[in-house]
Amino acid sequence: MRISFIWRTPAIALLLSAGVGLSGCASFSPDSGMTVVSDVASQTIGKDVAFVRSADGAERTGGAVRRLLGRPLTVDTAVQVALLSNKGLQAAYNELALAEADLVEQSLPPNPVFAISRISGNGSYEIERQVVGDILALATLPFRSEIARERFRQAQLRAALETLRLAAEVRRTYFRTVAANEMVGLLTDAKSTAESTAQLAKKLGETGSLNKLDQAREQVFYAETTAELGSARQEATSARERLARLMGLWGSDLDFRLPNRLPALPRHPQSLPSIEVDAVGHRIDLQVARMELAALEKSLGLVQATRFVTLLDLAGISKRIREGDGPPIRERGFDIEFQIPIFDGGEVRVRQAVERYNQAFNLLTEKAINVRSEARDAYRVYRSTWDIASHYQREILPLRQIITEEMQLRFSSMQIDVFALLTEARQRLASLRAAINAKRQFWLAQSDLQTAVNGGGSGAARETPTTTAAAAPAAGGGH
Incomplete structure (x- = not known):
C-alpha cells in the first residue's frame, strides 16, 4: 500500500x-579491539600478542622473533614466537577488525x-x-547497534580463543618434537652398541666360538635398531617441520635450536580440587556461547517488535x-x-527466532556439561601420567642402573660373558624408551589440562548458530 x-x-x-x-556513537578503536585478546593472552598464558598492520609493526615483531630464536627454544619461547609470527593467527585478527567495521556500520543510520x-x-x-x-x-537503529556490539565482543573472544588454540598446539608439538629428538639420541647410542656387538659376533662366528643362531640374533638386533633409528629420525624431522609451520618460520629462521631432552618432571603434581569450577569460569568458548545466547535473546525481541511491519x-x-x-x-x-x-x-520469523534461541540454549547447556567432563578427564589423565612417568624415574630406571652396574662388575670378574651383558643392555634400552614415552605423555597431558581449563582445544570452538539470520529482518529486508 x-x-x-x-x-x-x-x-x-x-x-x-x-x-x-x-x-x-561507535567508532574505530586504535587497536581494532585487540585489548581483550591481549588481556586474555597475558593473564591466561603469560604471553604477548601483536596485530601487524604496517611495515614498522612487521619490523618490530620480526626483531622480537629473531631475538627469541637466538637461543635454544623452550616451550614458552616457542609459543611466544608463534603468537608473533603465525600468519593464520594474524588472519584471525583481521576477522576481528572486520567485526569492528561491521559494528561501526550497524551503528550508523541508513x-x-x-x-x-x-x-x-x-x-x-x-x-x-x-x-x-x-x-x-x-x-531500530539503537537495537541493531547493541546487537552488533555483542557480535563484536564475541569476535574479540573468538580471536582470543584462536590465540589460545595456537598456543596449545605449539606446546603439544614442541613436546613431541623434543621427545623425538631424545629418542633419536637414545637409538643412536643403541645402534652404535648393536653395531659393535654384531661385528664381534661375526668374528667369533668365523673362529667357531659362536654358533650361527647366536650370530643371527646379534645381527638382527643391529638391523632392527638401525630401522628404528631411521623411523625415529623421520618422526623427529616431521615434528620439527610442524613446529616450524606453527611458529610461522621459513628461510634462515628454520635453523632454530631445540634441547635434546624433555624437561624434568615437576617434584609434585598440581592439586586441583575445583577443576570443574575453574573450567566453567575460564573457558573462553563457553563465554562466547553465553554471549551468543544473549545476542539471540535481543534479536528475538527485535523480531517480535517488528513482526507486523517489515x-x-x-x-x-x-x-x-x-x-x-x-x-x-x-x-x-x-x-x-x-x-x-x-x-x-510475521509468525514464521518469530518461530524461527524462538527455535534458534532454544537451540543455542541447549547447545550452551551441552557445552557446559562437556566442559566439566573434559576438565575432570584431563586432570585424571594428568595425574595418572605423572604417576607413571614418576614411577619410571624413581623406581624402574634406578633399578635398571643397579642391574647394569652389577652386570658390568660380573663381566669384569669374568663371571658372565659379553652376550649376557648385551642382553641386559637391550632390556635397559627398552626401559629407557618407555621412560621417554611416559615423560612425553605427561607433558602432553599437562598441555591438555591447561587447554581444558582455558579453552583452545581442537574441539573447543564449536559454534552455536549465529544471530545473523534472526536479526536480518530488523534492517527491513524480510517479507
Whole structure:
C-alpha cells in the first residue's frame, strides 16, 4: 500500500534530523579491539600478542622473533614466537577488525536515497524529486547497534580463543618434537652398541666360538635398531617441520635450536580440587556461547517488535510542474510505503527466532556439561601420567642402573660373558624408551589440562548458530 501526500513541510529535514538523533556513537578503536585478546593472552598464558598492520609493526615483531630464536627454544619461547609470527593467527585478527567495521556500520543510520524524474510532452513537463529514508531502520537503529556490539565482543573472544588454540598446539608439538629428538639420541647410542656387538659376533662366528643362531640374533638386533633409528629420525624431522609451520618460520629462521631432552618432571603434581569450577569460569568458548545466547535473546525481541511491519519507507517529494506557457508550479510532500501483513503476519520469523534461541540454549547447556567432563578427564589423565612417568624415574630406571652396574662388575670378574651383558643392555634400552614415552605423555597431558581449563582445544570452538539470520529482518529486508 502506498499513501501519498503533497505537503509543505520539508521531509528532507525530517529524515536528516531523525538520522542524526538516532545515530550511534561507535567508532574505530586504535587497536581494532585487540585489548581483550591481549588481556586474555597475558593473564591466561603469560604471553604477548601483536596485530601487524604496517611495515614498522612487521619490523618490530620480526626483531622480537629473531631475538627469541637466538637461543635454544623452550616451550614458552616457542609459543611466544608463534603468537608473533603465525600468519593464520594474524588472519584471525583481521576477522576481528572486520567485526569492528561491521559494528561501526550497524551503528550508523541508513543513507537516504535521492531520486529525480522528468516527464515532458505537448509543451508541458513535470519534474519530481524524492529523498527516501528507511524509517524502520532508523527506529531500530539503537537495537541493531547493541546487537552488533555483542557480535563484536564475541569476535574479540573468538580471536582470543584462536590465540589460545595456537598456543596449545605449539606446546603439544614442541613436546613431541623434543621427545623425538631424545629418542633419536637414545637409538643412536643403541645402534652404535648393536653395531659393535654384531661385528664381534661375526668374528667369533668365523673362529667357531659362536654358533650361527647366536650370530643371527646379534645381527638382527643391529638391523632392527638401525630401522628404528631411521623411523625415529623421520618422526623427529616431521615434528620439527610442524613446529616450524606453527611458529610461522621459513628461510634462515628454520635453523632454530631445540634441547635434546624433555624437561624434568615437576617434584609434585598440581592439586586441583575445583577443576570443574575453574573450567566453567575460564573457558573462553563457553563465554562466547553465553554471549551468543544473549545476542539471540535481543534479536528475538527485535523480531517480535517488528513482526507486523517489515518494510516502511518515508520519501520526501518535491515536484515542479509546468503546463503550456504558464509559470512552473512547485509542490512538496512525502510518500509512505509499507506492507500489510495479510498473508504473513510475521509468525514464521518469530518461530524461527524462538527455535534458534532454544537451540543455542541447549547447545550452551551441552557445552557446559562437556566442559566439566573434559576438565575432570584431563586432570585424571594428568595425574595418572605423572604417576607413571614418576614411577619410571624413581623406581624402574634406578633399578635398571643397579642391574647394569652389577652386570658390568660380573663381566669384569669374568663371571658372565659379553652376550649376557648385551642382553641386559637391550632390556635397559627398552626401559629407557618407555621412560621417554611416559615423560612425553605427561607433558602432553599437562598441555591438555591447561587447554581444558582455558579453552583452545581442537574441539573447543564449536559454534552455536549465529544471530545473523534472526536479526536480518530488523534492517527491513524480510517479507
